[in-house]
Amino acid sequence: MSTPALLELKGITKRFPGVVANDGVDLTLRAGEVHALLGENGAGKTTLMSILYGLQSPDAGEIRLDGRPVRIRSPAAALRLGLALVPQHPLLVERHSVAENLTLGQPGSFLLTRRALVEQLRSRLAGQPLQLDLGARVEDLSAGEKQQVEIARALLRGARVLILDEPTSVLAPPEVDQLFQHLAAIKARGVAIVFISHKLDEVLALSDRITVLRGGKKVGERERREATREELVRLMVGRDMVPPTAVAPPQPGLRLEVSDLEVDGENGRRRVLRGASFSLAPGEVLGIAGVAGSGQRELAEALAGLRPFRGRVLLDGEPIAGRSPAQLFARGLGHIPEERATGAAPALSVAENLALRRYRTTLRRGPWLDPRRMAQSAALLIDAFHIVAPGPGTPLRLLSGGNVQRAIVARELSGPLGLLVAVHPTYGVDVGATEQIHRLLVERAAEGVSVVLVTENLDELYALSHRVAVLFEGQLRGPWPVAEVGVERLGRLMTGKDAS
Amino acid sequence: MSVRTGLRRLAPAGVYAAAIAVAFALVGGVLAAFGANPIECYGEMLEATLLDAQGRSEVLRRAIPLLLIGGGLTVAFRAGFLNIGAEGQLLLGAVGGSAAALFLPVGPASLPAMFAAGAIAGALWALPAVWLRTRLGVHEILTTLMLTFVAEYLVVYLINGPWRGEHVRGFSYTDEFSEALQLPVLSGTLVHWPTLALGAVLAAALQVLLFYTPAGYEVRLVGESPRVALYAGIPMERVVVLVGLLSGGVAGLAGVGEVAGIHHRLLEPAQVSLGYGFTAIIVAWLARGRPASVLVTAPMMGAILAGGDHLKIGLNMPFRIVDVFSGTLLFCLITAEALWARWERRRP
Numbered sequence: 001m002s003t004p005a006l007l008e009l010k011g012i013t014k015r016f017p018g019v020v021a022n023d024g025v026d027l028t029l030r031a032g033e034v035h036a037l038l039g040e041n042g043a044g045k046t047t048l049m050s051i052l053y054g055l056q057s058p059d060a061g062e063i064r065l066d067g068r069p070v071r072i073r074s075p076a077a078a079l080r081l082g083l084a085l086v087p088q089h090p091l092l093v094e095r096h097s098v099a100e101n102l103t104l105g106q107p108g109s110f111l112l113t114r115r116a117l118v119e120q121l122r123s124r125l126a127g128q129p130l131q132l133d134l135g136a137r138v139e140d141l142s143a144g145e146k147q148q149v150e151i152a153r154a155l156l157r158g159a160r161v162l163i164l165d166e167p168t169s170v171l172a173p174p175e176v177d178q179l180f181q182h183l184a185a186i187k188a189r190g191v192a193i194v195f196i197s198h199k200l201d202e203v204l205a206l207s208d209r210i211t212v213l214r215g216g217k218k219v220g221e222r223e224r225r226e227a228t229r230e231e232l233v234r235l236m237v238g239r240d241m242v243p244p245t246a247v248a249p250p251q252p253g254l255r256l257e258v259s260d261l262e263v264d265g266e267n268g269r270r271r272v273l274r275g276a277s278f279s280l281a282p283g284e285v286l287g288i289a290g291v292a293g294s295g296q297r298e299l300a301e302a303l304a305g306l307r308p309f310r311g312r313v314l315l316d317g318e319p320i321a322g323r324s325p326a327q328l329f330a331r332g333l334g335h336i337p338e339e340r341a342t343g344a345a346p347a348l349s350v351a352e353n354l355a356l357r358r359y360r361t362t363l364r365r366g367p368w369l370d371p372r373r374m375a376q377s378a379a380l381l382i383d384a385f386h387i388v389a390p391g392p393g394t395p396l397r398l399l400s401g402g403n404v405q406r407a408i409v410a411r412e413l414s415g416p417l418g419l420l421v422a423v424h425p426t427y428g429v430d431v432g433a434t435e436q437i438h439r440l441l442v443e444r445a446a447e448g449v450s451v452v453l454v455t456e457n458l459d460e461l462y463a464l465s466h467r468v469a470v471l472f473e474g475q476l477r478g479p480w481p482v483a484e485v486g487v488e489r490l491g492r493l494m495t496g497k498d499a500s
Numbered sequence: 501m502s503v504r505t506g507l508r509r510l511a512p513a514g515v516y517a518a519a520i521a522v523a524f525a526l527v528g529g530v531l532a533a534f535g536a537n538p539i540e541c542y543g544e545m546l547e548a549t550l551l552d553a554q555g556r557s558e559v560l561r562r563a564i565p566l567l568l569i570g571g572g573l574t575v576a577f578r579a580g581f582l583n584i585g586a587e588g589q590l591l592l593g594a595v596g597g598s599a600a601a602l603f604l605p606v607g608p609a610s611l612p613a614m615f616a617a618g619a620i621a622g623a624l625w626a627l628p629a630v631w632l633r634t635r636l637g638v639h640e641i642l643t644t645l646m647l648t649f650v651a652e653y654l655v656v657y658l659i660n661g662p663w664r665g666e667h668v669r670g671f672s673y674t675d676e677f678s679e680a681l682q683l684p685v686l687s688g689t690l691v692h693w694p695t696l697a698l699g700a701v702l703a704a705a706l707q708v709l710l711f712y713t714p715a716g717y718e719v720r721l722v723g724e725s726p727r728v729a730l731y732a733g734i735p736m737e738r739v740v741v742l743v744g745l746l747s748g749g750v751a752g753l754a755g756v757g758e759v760a761g762i763h764h765r766l767l768e769p770a771q772v773s774l775g776y777g778f779t780a781i782i783v784a785w786l787a788r789g790r791p792a793s794v795l796v797t798a799p800m801m802g803a804i805l806a807g808g809d810h811l812k813i814g815l816n817m818p819f820r821i822v823d824v825f826s827g828t829l830l831f832c833l834i835t836a837e838a839l840w841a842r843w844e845r846r847r848p
Contacts, residue, residue: 305733306730306733324733325731325732325733326732326733335731337731341725341727342727342728342731344728345721345724345725346725348720348721348724352717355717356728356732359714359717360714367713368712368713369711369714369716369717
């Protein structure tokens, strides 16, 4: 490329106790270019971006903006230099209007009437390729619209470098297309875009240039036209990836029967899930697709015993209503929760986290908690599930995201498992852990474990499910055999545009 | 790496030592403003407390309620229940113990009955805060603190009204407890050793509870990660009720110790307690979530209280200088903790 570099990172090194998160990483961003940062979890993408955004300071290396060395000591300094971050989960004031959120942190916006504010914003946003309803309340917006507000806020602050951290994770396929159109238009105006992702298709669709990180080191930089999928995977993982083996056919019988399930949501929202009915045979995997916030959480939490519900749910012929999560675990229920912070406590040790389901039963001796048995049982799970941890006593927060997820999966699969409720089981984990978790799910299904798989990753949905159902605004459509629902129809179902 | 790890382990201790040094320096300024030489003051405080047999017994006597309350608060804080009204719960414990002493027939079970009544009264005084927290989500910081003032005036009412002694002439306090209801002391001191032993045993027992029982596991989990506790189906309300009533109950025990061991009657709140319920917050804070650590931190704060006594008597300073001391110390510790966390984030 002939365009001069807008921003250069040279030899960036950052050490944490026991790990080198970034090891002499170089990165060059040019105006009007989308530069993808690809890598497994723990590869150092997040560290590199937090250095760029002033959240961390590097141990070595330099950052040059327009050829001049700069020091970025805080996010405020980053913003002054024209670097803006669009976070993975929007950081907006839910109860305020879009206009008010856009004004936050803007200089010189003290004492303005609401109307003047909206007028001013409208004129400043005039040339931008975004469609925003400035008067709407943020809490009424979809995930995609909230993301647009974040992007608009960055552009209003005069961002020349826009960093997007896993921006598609909360979006439905049509919203992803729209985001990509917006980003293309923003790029055309001379903004440099950093696109952090582990989804190869999206990286290939959007980027002009791709940098791959592995183990804190830069292992390759490719222009889009010379990059191939296979090579990128190899760079990322360090070896070829094994596709998940096909799921075995389900067995006869009934593991789970759900009829007319209705569940209320948080903050007194009534009937967020409205009348879901389905059943699962032993060994059957039911994939649940849907845009985030369509009732997935309510469905999963009701099945896992965390939320009261109306309707009937039978596990192996017995109702689950009123049973605690601990009782359900003993009856064969495992639950991989939506977020890792729900499934594991960072301040407690690996062993203590692995004990979560059994500290009152098998890890107890008389009235006492048995620390030796706890450590032994943890060591076995660490070994069997290839959890990379210095030892059972290590605080969980020192593990990478993929290993925390391995620990949660290990714990949930270690009971007398009959039904697994798996919500985004591979969300934000690296390719190696994803592969392992997929293999485990397939193996358990072959042994007769039924799986309710809630996921936003369509590859995962298609690879693992026997049948799929779609949640849209709290209504469950389907399930259908997976072969009957193509990606396009699924996209329409997810956005409520398929009436059939 | 091992040396580095070792240094990292020691670093927090260094931070606390520095914070304590800063607190001493700041209070030194206040002492200087009273016209005293701070270094001499500290020297005399040290001499009058730790380097002198009588002084050491004074330190120990102050440490008794701090030990009890501090242990309970350490557990409560660990569960994220910020009970800062232990002062009120202590006073109610004194009221409960006094009620048992004044109105129950005297017998061999009288002393245990006084402690039981005090523990129940202290726990009940924490109950409204516990109830408001678990049922309505009202934060306990305000409710526990406010109930302290109610407790003070309840004591004032009792000793001036219905419980005022028949043989006290103009004074505001109850009659003296009968001889059999006065706790034994180490000879020549005011160290009521049964309460001291109770406090030490309790600190060790709470340590075991927290780290070696399923209930303790739940307490730690609820404090560290309420979301995970919810996910695992741990009855969070039960945990809050447990630690709330426990911390109130042991504060009540401390109250019984003060009236049965030292005063032998119920009297003015400021005399029953030198603000032990508040000082114990620092004791618990310094214990860093480990109840057994109060065996060290309680005597440490006890030394500051005893030293304050000496400043008053020996150097003619207001006794409440110890409050300035405690407040400054806690302020410095919290600030140091926040600064340390920030520094860790920036440069791990």
